[in-house]
Amino acid sequence: MNNFDTLKPLLLQTDTKILLLVMDGLGGLPREAGGLTELETARTPNMDALAARGQLGVSTPIAPGITPGSGPAHLSLFGYDPLQFVIGRGALEALGIGFDLGDQDVAARGNFCTVDAHGHVTDRRAGRIRDEEGKRLCQTLSQIKVAGVQVFVEPVKEHRWALILRGENLSGDLSETDPGVLGRPPLPVQAHSKVAQHTADVVNDFIAQARELLKDERPANMILLRGFAKHPGFPTFDQVYGLKAAAVAVYPMYRGLASLLGMNVLDTGASVEEEFRTVIKRWNDFNFFYVHVKKTDTMGEDGNFDGKVHVIEEVDSCLPLLTALKPDVLILTGDHSTPATYQSHSWHPVPTLLASAWCRGEASAKYGERDCRRGVWGEFHASSIMPEALGHAGKLARYGA
Amino acid sequence: MNNFDTLKPLLLQTDTKILLLVMDGLGGLPREAGGLTELETARTPNMDALAARGQLGVSTPIAPGITPGSGPAHLSLFGYDPLQFVIGRGALEALGIGFDLGDQDVAARGNFCTVDAHGHVTDRRAGRIRDEEGKRLCQTLSQIKVAGVQVFVEPVKEHRWALILRGENLSGDLSETDPGVLGRPPLPVQAHSKVAQHTADVVNDFIAQARELLKDERPANMILLRGFAKHPGFPTFDQVYGLKAAAVAVYPMYRGLASLLGMNVLDTGASVEEEFRTVIKRWNDFNFFYVHVKKTDTMGEDGNFDGKVHVIEEVDSCLPLLTALKPDVLILTGDHSTPATYQSHSWHPVPTLLASAWCRGEASAKYGERDCRRGVWGEFHASSIMPEALGHAGKLARYGA
Numbered sequence: 056m057n058n059f060d061t062l063k064p065l066l067l068q069t070d071t072k073i074l075l076l077v078m079d080g081l082g083g084l085p086r087e088a089g090g091l092t093e094l095e096t097a098r099t100p101n102m103d104a105l106a107a108r109g110q111l112g113v114s115t116p117i118a119p120g121i122t123p124g125s126g127p128a129h130l131s132l133f134g135y136d137p138l139q140f141v142i143g144r145g146a147l148e149a150l151g152i153g154f155d156l157g158d159q160d161v162a163a164r165g166n167f168c169t170v171d172a173h174g175h176v177t178d179r180r181a182g183r184i185r186d187e188e189g190k191r192l193c194q195t196l197s198q199i200k201v202a203g204v205q206v207f208v209e210p211v212k213e214h215r216w217a218l219i220l221r222g223e224n225l226s227g228d229l230s231e232t233d234p235g236v237l238g239r240p241p242l243p244v245q246a247h248s249k250v251a252q253h254t255a256d257v258v259n260d261f262i263a264q265a266r267e268l269l270k271d272e273r274p275a276n277m278i279l280l281r282g283f284a285k286h287p288g289f290p291t292f293d294q295v296y297g298l299k300a301a302a303v304a305v306y307p308m309y310r311g312l313a314s315l316l317g318m319n320v321l322d323t324g325a326s327v328e329e330e331f332r333t334v335i336k337r338w339n340d341f342n343f344f345y346v347h348v349k350k351t352d353t354m355g356e357d358g359n360f361d362g363k364v365h366v367i368e369e370v371d372s373c374l375p376l377l378t379a380l381k382p383d384v385l386i387l388t389g390d391h392s393t394p395a396t397y398q399s400h401s402w403h404p405v406p407t408l409l410a411s412a413w414c415r416g417e418a419s420a421k422y423g424e425r426d427c428r429r430g431v432w433g434e435f436h437a438s439s440i441m442p443e444a445l446g447h448a449g450k451l452a453r454y455g456a
Numbered sequence: 457m458n459n460f461d462t463l464k465p466l467l468l469q470t471d472t473k474i475l476l477l478v479m480d481g482l483g484g485l486p487r488e489a490g491g492l493t494e495l496e497t498a499r500t501p502n503m504d505a506l507a508a509r510g511q512l513g514v515s516t517p518i519a520p521g522i523t524p525g526s527g528p529a530h531l532s533l534f535g536y537d538p539l540q541f542v543i544g545r546g547a548l549e550a551l552g553i554g555f556d557l558g559d560q561d562v563a564a565r566g567n568f569c570t571v572d573a574h575g576h577v578t579d580r581r582a583g584r585i586r587d588e589e590g591k592r593l594c595q596t597l598s599q600i601k602v603a604g605v606q607v608f609v610e611p612v613k614e615h616r617w618a619l620i621l622r623g624e625n626l627s628g629d630l631s632e633t634d635p636g637v638l639g640r641p642p643l644p645v646q647a648h649s650k651v652a653q654h655t656a657d658v659v660n661d662f663i664a665q666a667r668e669l670l671k672d673e674r675p676a677n678m679i680l681l682r683g684f685a686k687h688p689g690f691p692t693f694d695q696v697y698g699l700k701a702a703a704v705a706v707y708p709m710y711r712g713l714a715s716l717l718g719m720n721v722l723d724t725g726a727s728v729e730e731e732f733r734t735v736i737k738r739w740n741d742f743n744f745f746y747v748h749v750k751k752t753d754t755m756g757e758d759g760n761f762d763g764k765v766h767v768i769e770e771v772d773s774c775l776p777l778l779t780a781l782k783p784d785v786l787i788l789t790g791d792h793s794t795p796a797t798y799q800s801h802s803w804h805p806v807p808t809l810l811a812s813a814w815c816r817g818e819a820s821a822k823y824g825e826r827d828c829r830r831g832v833w834g835e836f837h838a839s840s841i842m843p844e845a846l847g848h849a850g851k852l853a854r855y856g857a
Contacts, residue, residue: 088509088817117855118462119840120847124856137856138462147857397814400854402847404834424816425832434834 058134058442059295062451066297071383071448073298074334074344075440077132078370079125080352081389082405082424084396086360093351093360093395094406095423097367101374102387102408102422109385109410111417111430114437116391122402126150128390129312133345134296134441135289142315143227143284148217150311152209156286161225161254164282165208165216166233167192167275174240174277179233180214181275189213192275199264201257218261218280226251229258231281241279258283291317292343296445301340303333304347313345327369331376338380346377352400355393363395384411384447386440387422404434411447459535459843460696463852467698472784472849474699475735475745476841478533479771480526481753482790483806483825485797487761494752494761494796495807496824498768502775503788503809503823510786510811512818512831515838517792523803527551529791530713534746535697535842536690543716544628544685549618551712553610557687562626562655565683566609566617567634568593568676575641575678580634581615582676590614593676600665602658619662619681627652630659632682642680659684692718693744697846702741704734705748714746728770732777739781747778753801756794764796785812785849787841788823805835812848 083092116123116131117138126147127137142150145162156162167189169178184192189210196208196216204222211217228251232241244262246255262278269276292300294317302313302320310320319341323333327348334344348370354363377385392403406427420426428434435443445451484494517524517532518539527548528538543551546563557563568590570579585593590611597609605623612618629652633642645663647656663679670677693701695718703714703721711721720742724734728749735745749771755764778786793804807828821827829835836844846852 084814085817089819090817092816113834118459118843119836120843120845120852121462121466122847122852122854124854127856142856144857151857394814401814402844402852403814403816425819428832428834429830 058136058438059290062296062442062445065451065454067450067452068297069449070342071450072342072344073384073386073444073448074346074377074380074382075132075386075388075444076346076348076377077129078348078351078367078387078389080355080391080393080400082392082394082401082403083355083363084394084403086396092424093355093363094367095421095425097364097371099367099371099422101371101378103420105378105385105387105410106408106417106420106422106426108414108416109408110414110432111420111422111427112407112432113404113424113427113434114388114407114440115404115434116437120402122400123391124400125308125390126312128437129309131437132388132390132440133292133316134438135316136438140287140289142287144282145217145227145284146286148211148282149209149219150315151308152211152217153307153311154207154209154217154219156219156311157221158286158288159221159223159225161220161227161283161285163218163280163284165218166279167214167216168241168277168279169274170240170277175238176234176241176277176279177237178274179237179279183213184275186210186213188275189216192269192272195268196265198268199261201260204257206261214275220254220257224253225257225285226254227284229255229283231283232262233279233281241277244280287315289316293317296343296441297450298343299341300343300345301337302345302347303330304345305330306347306349309347318345328373328376331373335376335380351389352393355395356398358395358398360395383449384409384444386444388440404428405437407432407440409443409447413447459537459839460691463697463843463846466852466855468851468853469698470850471743472851473743473745474785474787474845474849475747475778475781475783476533476787476789476845477747477749477778478530479749479752479768479788479790481756481792481794481801483793483795483802483804484756484764485795485804487797493825494756494764495768496822496826498765498772500768500772500823502772502779504821506779506786506788506811507809507818507821507823507827509815509817510809511815511833512821512823512828513808513833514805514825514828514835515789515808515841516805516835517838521803523801524792525801526709526791527713529838530710532838533789533791533841534693534717535839536717537839541688541690543688545683546618546628546685547687549612549683550610550620551716552709553612553618554708554712555608555610555618555620557620558622559687559689560622560624560626562621562628562684562686564619564681564685566619567680567682568615568617569642569678569680570675571641571678576639577635577642577678578638579675580638580680584614585676587611587614589676590617593670593673596669597666599669600662602661605658607662615676621655621658625651625654626658626686627655628685630656630684632684633663634680634682642678645681688716690717694718697744697842698851699744700742701744701746702738703746703748704731705746706731707748707750710748719746729774729777732774736777736781752790753794756796757799759796759799761796785810785845787845789841806838808833808841810844810848814848
């Protein structure tokens, strides 16, 4: 039984509002042993004041020791068990570029590659061609017509692009064409199940046309396709929580993911303050807001400890814009850790803060990893944040008499 | 889905090394209320220095309130859920005496018992005969021949021994012969499934011959057999973690268990220092080392609080031998608690320390039960120690994009 089955019969419709503020990659590590993390270093008087009347804890996004990608990490925050709710690579790539993936569409990750005179792959990334070159070649491939199917070829970055097929009876149950090693020809796509044979024929037709269109190009004279996947068709926020949800995010990946869960993705400016002002503008239209701040993660990936501290302080300074709205439940967290010293996503638990009228409160606590670990909320799986929020918002009836 | 299914697609081959140092029965209790435990009492400057740059937590071996035997406790430490990976009693008894149990062997726990003139059991342990008497009687039973099956009768202690059958098509799916109460005759063995009928016939043949051979002995004139079980055939460390694993342990039980999981069991001297020097000698040959120190548990079982403190201090003083090897991940833990005041294994969580370059660090902590409970690692099931170690060792790829 997952959370949803337990929650469903308990859901109540109330006027209360929940605001989930995600600072991407928030969790960190000390610069040197015995030192402070990025969040512990940051001056965060507004967050600390929230902690005093709230509760602190640390969340595990996936499982101990496991480093999450952004997709699974966000699903977990939204209460969708990331081991159960899996988004195929192709669908995630399409979401990541903001493509409006339909329920019946099949998406795949595409690479431009280089093949020699025998058709054997000599460079799986075609020398990482420039974005402009990738875009031009995608336009070339967009000429391809396959009977009964609408074809979209969308550039991603450098040699990477996304293929989306739209039509009836399509399936993602296909093998990939990447031979995995150099010196071999790209593989034809094979259907893993009978129902996928039609789609396999469609894709192989597409590949044959692409080979012809690209044969005189250099260095990108062939394609590889991987990660065929359909729109995952997850239940929406409305269905599982009865929430009218809005998303405020700038990057396509997070906007796509929110859209996938049925959230209303709002137009917004890119700065933290502009994102917060978008919430203010639409405050009366929804009872759940997801707000995504990307720069904490970017600074962590860049190894910029001070830069990450600065972004956190910027969020803190803008926070009164949100607290002035008096959300019934305000949650501050990250989707995962991206310690500046590690320069990558990591497995470390994420410092998490929930403020509502119904918290035990943290006397003299600072919002930071170690105070969170000792906080009254303790440690928990990230997928329990949503039920906790619903409870604090009075949106769950008593279980049993 | 267990840990293994989640981890398998993420495993990376790297040069990093993990060292798991298990002080058997490490967890303890204060000598008097409000006092310090054995580990808290011990002077452990080297362990405390590791904690400062590492992370502390407490691990639950099986489940709250449940006291583990050594087998399940170690399986849990090795990441094998002890409720799922069950080693039959007979197989565990054979491992415990260092018997090299084969894949197809069936093992059982044997007792010498006393029966009266009607063949009714009057003492299920034959007055706990001395070890020498048990050994002599085992030699007597070793004469027994059963067609098509090789029979091993191995003394364990006092009235206890192990029966191992080696042959084709053997099964452990058998009932036991112990009637459970006095005044009844031993039961014949019955097959729980059709495939086990052959083995039931073999065992009943063995029992009939044993009755004949022992009839003039006093007080041990009959046998009882329990816990029939085959070699469990668990997946190995190489299969589940991609690790080339070595075990440094002195006692047969731990050597047998390590061997069962495909670890290379190294020849070693018996003292803590000799065990650590064995690690040094073979450091370049493996990327995972399990080192087992037994005396902490022995002192606990003996109720020797000061003795246990002394063993912990001995381990601490030898620890620089291991830290000088610069393992990428060094874990100190116990398999369970054996408080000297309790004089037995117990259910209490186990103080656990992990040191790597990627820990949040414990400012001014002492390695001990209460600091561990407040540590940044928090509380966790012992079976999550291995995934945590793999994460810190950079041996796990990101989950999802």
